[in-house]
Amino acid sequence: MIKVTIKCFSQVKYAFGKDELNLELETGTSTLELENIIREKAKGKLDTVSLRIALNQKYIPIQTELKDGDEVAFIPPVQGG
């Protein structure tokens, strides 16, 4: 098993009512599988929200196997300016 921290912002924070989630996952879980878990946990609240993935504060273009201690953020469309 591995432990990961999920940072929550904007609509993700709104869906869960929390700044971060701490999850224990099967070893070998990928970022894509984690996204599916997160969407399922949100019970429909993120169904229409497109999410980019940041792993340890960097955008990643493809799915990656997660490691123990990773920090993951599912980034809703950004809105700076």
Place this chain on the structure above:
Amino acid sequence: MTKIEIVNGPIGFFSNDNSRQQDGAELVFNGHVRATEYREKITALEYEQYEGMAKTELTKLSEDTVKKFFIHDLFCKHRIGRVDVGETSLHVVIWSKHRKEGLDAMTWFISELKKRVPIWKWAILNDGTRIPSECSHE
């Protein structure tokens, strides 16, 4: 050169610089909070950042902009936290030899900022309700 600041509180503008003898253009952009958000009246926006990553992405974007458009300098301040209607949330200054590369750089920089820098807005409605803004410009 680039200079980036993410500030929690009112933005102090970069000062006008009359010592620049190689720059024919000094462009200033100030973004302000509008009174409506998706047709709802608001009292303020609250800007939320992914601390660390927001500064990193904004710094990378500034450096990319300087290289891509051959401008001399780009300074940027982005505010986070509560910003009342009418106040400045974004302040950008670009110095370049001619106006065209400066104007093109400003347009591209702001457009990219709205695609890749992890900062979000929460709308504070007149009744005090706080909801994630639906306004994005991807």
